[in-house]
Amino acid sequence: MNQARPAPRETTHGSWIDGGWIDGDSSFAVRNPATGATITHLPAAGSEDVDRAVLAARSAFTAHRRATPGVRAGWCFSAAASIESHADLLARELTLEHGKPLADARAEVASAANGFRVAAAAVLSDTGITPQVADPGKRIITRREPLGVWAVITPWNFPLNIPVEYIGPAISTGNAVVWKPAPTTARIAALFKKVLLESDLPAELIQLVVTDEIEVARHLSAHPGIDAVGFTGGSAAGRAIEHAAWDKHLLLELGGNTPILVLDDADLDVAAKAIAASAFWNAGQVCSAAGKILATTRTARELANRIAGHADDLVAGDPLDPRTGLGPLHIPSSVDRIQRHVDDAVSRGAELITGGAVDTGAGVGPFYRPTVLLDISHESLVFTEETFGPVAAISVLEDESRLLAAANAGDYGLVGAVFTRSVDRAFEYAEGLDVGLVVVNDTSNYWELTIAFGGAHGRSSGRGRLGGAYALQEFTQIRTIALDVG
Numbered sequence: 216m217n218q219a220r221p222a223p224r225e226t227t228h229g230s231w232i233d234g235g236w237i238d239g240d241s242s243f244a245v246r247n248p249a250t251g252a253t254i255t256h257l258p259a260a261g262s263e264d265v266d267r268a269v270l271a272a273r274s275a276f277t278a279h280r281r282a283t284p285g286v287r288a289g290w291c292f293s294a295a296a297s298i299e300s301h302a303d304l305l306a307r308e309l310t311l312e313h314g315k316p317l318a319d320a321r322a323e324v325a326s327a328a329n330g331f332r333v334a335a336a337a338v339l340s341d342t343g344i345t346p347q348v349a350d351p352g353k354r355i356i357t358r359r360e361p362l363g364v365w366a367v368i369t370p371w372n373f374p375l376n377i378p379v380e381y382i383g384p385a386i387s388t389g390n391a392v393v394w395k396p397a398p399t400t401a402r403i404a405a406l407f408k409k410v411l412l413e414s415d416l417p418a419e420l421i422q423l424v425v426t427d428e429i430e431v432a433r434h435l436s437a438h439p440g441i442d443a444v445g446f447t448g449g450s451a452a453g454r455a456i457e458h459a460a461w462d463k464h465l466l467l468e469l470g471g472n473t474p475i476l477v478l479d480d481a482d483l484d485v486a487a488k489a490i491a492a493s494a495f496w497n498a499g500q501v502c503s504a505a506g507k508i509l510a511t512t513r514t515a516r517e518l519a520n521r522i523a524g525h526a527d528d529l530v531a532g533d534p535l536d537p538r539t540g541l542g543p544l545h546i547p548s549s550v551d552r553i554q555r556h557v558d559d560a561v562s563r564g565a566e567l568i569t570g571g572a573v574d575t576g577a578g579v580g581p582f583y584r585p586t587v588l589l590d591i592s593h594e595s596l597v598f599t600e601e602t603f604g605p606v607a608a609i610s611v612l613e614d615e616s617r618l619l620a621a622a623n624a625g626d627y628g629l630v631g632a633v634f635t636r637s638v639d640r641a642f643e644y645a646e647g648l649d650v651g652l653v654v655v656n657d658t659s660n661y662w663e664l665t666i667a668f669g670g671a672h673g674r675s676s677g678r679g680r681l682g683g684a685y686a687l688q689e690f691t692q693i694r695t696i697a698l699d700v701g
Contacts, residue, residue, distance in 0.1 A: 334383030361389035363442035471629030472506035474622035487521030543580035628674030
């Protein structure tokens with residue numbers, strides 16, 4: 216690592232393209248969601264900047280595509296070390312710009328560093344396959360080769376960790392990346408790029424395009440110089456990208472409305488604690504957060520009361536205060552959607568156990584009280600749509616025979632959860648859920664970077680898989696060489 220370089224500082228830089236930071240003809244504001252104050256203004260890239268970034272990434276890919284797996288893994292290990300050496304700076308900036316509590320920001324920075332290490336380990340452990348063939352004079356070699364230049368478009372809810380889920384395996388497998396972060400977390404993205412410039416990872420392999428213009432993002436995803444698109448975000452945006460980038464390899468991690476099944480034999484203390492974590496962590500702004508919680512008449516009210524106890528114990532306020540467990544919503548307009556979902560549920564007969572309104576005492580930002588609703592109608596918005604806020608909505612069913620049908624209703628299929636004391640029943644219900652990942656007896660937000668993550672086929676939660684060795688299949692293509700040895 217180049218230790219002699221000066222440490223990164225707070226940045227007003229925007230895009231890093233073709234060897235340097237660029238200015239723009241227009242700019243946009245980045246704000247602190249907890250206070251509403253403007254942190255800075257960043258220059259906005261335009262479509263011509265995308266053209267330059269794609270061309271530079273193509274040149275970088277050509278220059279480095281023959282680097283060995285060991286060399287590429289070394290770049291990733293160096294990137295991880297650079298992130299860890301600037302962890303305090305990154306965590307504080309992440310908290311100021313996103314609004315998540317500082318402890319959660321520190322955990323995200325650590326996860327981002329680990330993401331590069333996991334990507335390195337995955338490529339180093341890939342052994343390849345030597346097929347057996349009928350021709351005795353042939354020897355067959357199969358090898359993974361990079362796809363080329365990736366457009367990586369990432370959201371604001373985990374502005375460091377989610378990008379690394381794409382960038383880590385992209386770099387470790389030999390690709391180049393044009394990264395467009397969400398505009399509301401563009402400043403931390405620029406700081407992250409500065410941190411990576413301190414590592415041995417070749418700078419030109421990651422081009423950073425910062426903008427708040429939708430048309431620029433569309434230009435990137437449909438660009439003829441792009442070979443593959445990685446996107447995490449809402450299902451509607453994912454469908455638009457799928458349409459625009461129909462001729463490219465697509466890795467899409469989209470929306471979820473997590474079904475959580477609480478069987479009659481579940482430990483309600485365990486279930487309530489885990490579901491509260493599912494619903495309220497990161498202010499509910501997680502694609503795997505609690506969506507439709509399903510319980511029977513035997514346990515539903517007791518479950519709701521216990522979740523409400525965890526909700527009422529959460530301290531909302533200044534995200535930099537170590538006592539804070541719940542920060543503001545990142546996007547102020549999210550309050551309208553969440554309130555509409557809550558009001559709709561109550562209008563259809565749901566009981567409001569706790570919360571259900573903006574927390575005016577937590578600060579000037581858009582703080583929403585952690586909310587528990589009981590007896591949700593299956594026509595309610597909280598049952599059919601992704602609320603993306605700190606809401607635990609419990610549907611009550613007469614008996615367990617109805618749970619799976621209710622869980623699988625709708626278009627989403629990302630993550631599910633089951634609570635039971637029985638191993639047999641855990642497998643029965645886990646195998647019956649039409650989702651990509653099922654968590655048993657823990658928060659639905661549980662995931663590690665070595666585990667496959669992605670939506671079930673045929674649903675609106677995306678395509679492809681992130682995570683460890685599974686990501687290798689997305690970021691590479693197989694080349695087969697048949698050698699005649701006589």
